[in-house]
Amino acid sequence: MNGPEATAIVVTYNSSAHIIACLTALRQADAAVQVVDNASCDNTADLVAAHFPEVALRINTANVGFAAAVNQALAGVRTDVVILVNPDCVLPAATAHALLCTVRAQPHVGVAGPRIVGPDGRTAISAHPFETWFSVLASRFGGSLLPTKLRWLLCGGQRRRVYDACLEPGHPTAVDWVSGACLAARTSLLRQLGGLDEGYFMFYEDEELCLQAWRQGAHVVYVPAVTATHVGGASTSDDPSRVWPHLYSSMLRFFARHRRRSYPLVRAIVLLRAVIGIGCAFARLPAHRTTALARVRAWSRVLRLAATARIPLPEGQQSCAS
Incomplete structure (x- = not known):
C-alpha cells in the first residue's frame, strides 16, 4: 500500500x-x-x-x-x-x-x-x-430508581x-x-x-x-x-468522586450551550438526583461503608457543582432550545 x-x-x-x-x-x-x-x-x-x-x-x-x-x-x-x-x-x-x-x-x-x-x-x-431534558430525567433516574421497562416506555x-x-x-x-x-x-x-x-x-x-x-x-x-x-470504563477512575463531577459538568455545559430553555430544568434534575444519591448512599453505610462513602463524596461534589454552576453561552451561539 x-x-x-x-x-x-x-x-x-x-x-x-x-x-x-x-x-x-x-x-x-x-x-x-x-x-x-x-x-x-x-x-x-x-x-x-x-x-x-x-x-x-x-x-x-x-x-x-x-x-x-x-x-x-x-x-x-x-x-x-x-x-x-x-x-x-x-x-x-x-x-x-x-x-x-x-x-x-x-x-x-x-x-x-x-x-x-x-x-x-x-x-x-x-x-x-x-x-433533551426528558431523556436526562429518564436516564438519571434509571437503574434501581425506575424499572427498565418503564424507562424504555418513557424514552420516546x-x-x-x-x-x-x-x-x-x-x-x-x-x-x-x-x-x-x-x-x-x-x-x-x-x-x-x-x-x-x-x-x-x-x-x-x-x-x-x-x-x-x-x-x-x-x-x-x-x-x-x-x-x-x-470494554467500557477502562480509562476512567474507579472513584466516582472523580468521574461523576466530569459527567454532570459536561451535561450542564451541553444544555447551557444547546438547550438553553431546558437548562434550568436539567440543573434542577441534577440537584435532585444528587440529593437522592446522597440519601441512598448514607442508607448503605452500615453494610457497605467504603462504597457508600465514595458515593457520598461523589454526589456531594455533583451537588456543589450544580448548585454553583454558572455556565455562560458563547457570544453568537445559537441554541436549539427544547
Missing part, C-alpha cells in the same frame, strides 16, 4: 490492561496510530513505546482531558480520515475499512460509527438522538427506534450522534470545527462533535453491519 488508510488517535489514561490489544488491531488495519497519554500512573506509555515503536507517542505531564488530547494529535494527522478509538476498544480491520468506505464514498457523510459490542458479544447502545418513540436499530445489523442509517468510543470522522471536518471542544474534559464531546457536524451540513451515520468490541 502507498500509505496508511487512516490515522487512529488513541487517548490513554492508566490503560495498560487493554492498550496492547487495541493497538495490535489498529496496526492490522493498516492505520497510522497516534497515542496521547494523559499522565498515566501505570506503565501504559512504557508498553506503547516497547511494543509499538512505530506508533507516534506523546506523553503529557498532566491529564488535559480527552478532547484536548485528541486535538494535540490532530495537528499531526496527514490522512483524510481520523478514527477515534478508546484504548479499551478493539477495532477489527474489516470494521475500520467499512467506516472508511462509508466516509469516503459519500461526500455528505462527516462521521460514521460502528455497532459496538461488549466483551460478551452483547450489543451496546452506541447511537442516540440528541439529549424516536429514541426507541434508534435503539432498535442498534440491536439488529442492517443498512447504514443517519442518526443524531454516535459514541466516541469508536468513530471515524473526515479530517477536514474536524479541522473546520477547530477539533473537539476542549470545554468538555470528558463525556459529551462526541455528542457535541456530531451536533456541530450536522450544523455544518455533514451527516452522522451509524453502520450496524460491522462491530467493534468495547
